[in-house]
Structures are given as C-alpha cells and as structure tokens.
Amino acid sequence: MADNVKVSKFANARKKFVRFFKDTRSELKKVIWPTKQQMVNNTLTVLFFCLVVGIIIWLVDFGLTKVLELTLLK
Structure with missing residues (x-):
C-alpha cells in the first residue's frame, strides 16, 4: 500500500515536471x-x-x- 503511494507521488511529480516544460515551450512560441x-x-x-x-x-x-x-x- 505504501509503495503505491510513493510511486503515484513520483509519477505525479514527473507529470507536473513534463507539463511545465510543455507549457513553457508553448508560451515561447507565442512570443513576438x-x-x-x-x-x-x-x-x-x-x-x-x-x-x-x-x-x-x-x-x-x-x-x-x-x-x-x-x-x-x-
């Protein structure tokens, strides 16, 4: 049970990290x-x-x- 919590926290943090860079790249494309x-x-x-x-x-x-x-x- 505790292993699932650790894995999901790690996976959630990884998703947020990847999402941050995708959003950053998207915003930089909008810059003039x-x-x-x-x-x-x-x-x-x-x-x-x-x-x-x-x-x-x-x-x-x-x-x-x-x-x-x-x-x-x-």
Missing part, C-alpha cells in the same frame, strides 16, 4: 521576438541613458565633494 534593428535601437537607447545617468551621478558627486571641501577644510 524583436527584430535585429529593434534590438540594436533598444541597446543603444539603454547605453545612452546609462551614460547620461552616470554623468549626472558624477556631477552630483563632484559638486558635493567640492562643497564639503570648501566647508570642512576652512
């Missing part, structure tokens, strides 16, 4: 993948904004450093 040009444009946009944010952070850091140097070193 971007074209190469869209990927290039998106990548360049992200890099540009990373550069802009980096410059802003650098300017704020530089400005605050100078303010602290002027106030604390006097």
Whole structure:
C-alpha cells in the first residue's frame, strides 16, 4: 500500500515536471521576438541613458565633494 503511494507521488511529480516544460515551450512560441534593428535601437537607447545617468551621478558627486571641501577644510 505504501509503495503505491510513493510511486503515484513520483509519477505525479514527473507529470507536473513534463507539463511545465510543455507549457513553457508553448508560451515561447507565442512570443513576438524583436527584430535585429529593434534590438540594436533598444541597446543603444539603454547605453545612452546609462551614460547620461552616470554623468549626472558624477556631477552630483563632484559638486558635493567640492562643497564639503570648501566647508570642512576652512
């Protein structure tokens, strides 16, 4: 009796595991993948904004450093 329970639990887990990958594959077929040009444009946009944010952070850091140097070193 206990052997049947163990086997059925294992079989049930295996079915769920297989079903998960079948569902995943099915969902990936529905995805509309971007074209190469869209990927290039998106990548360049992200890099540009990373550069802009980096410059802003650098300017704020530089400005605050100078303010602290002027106030604390006097």
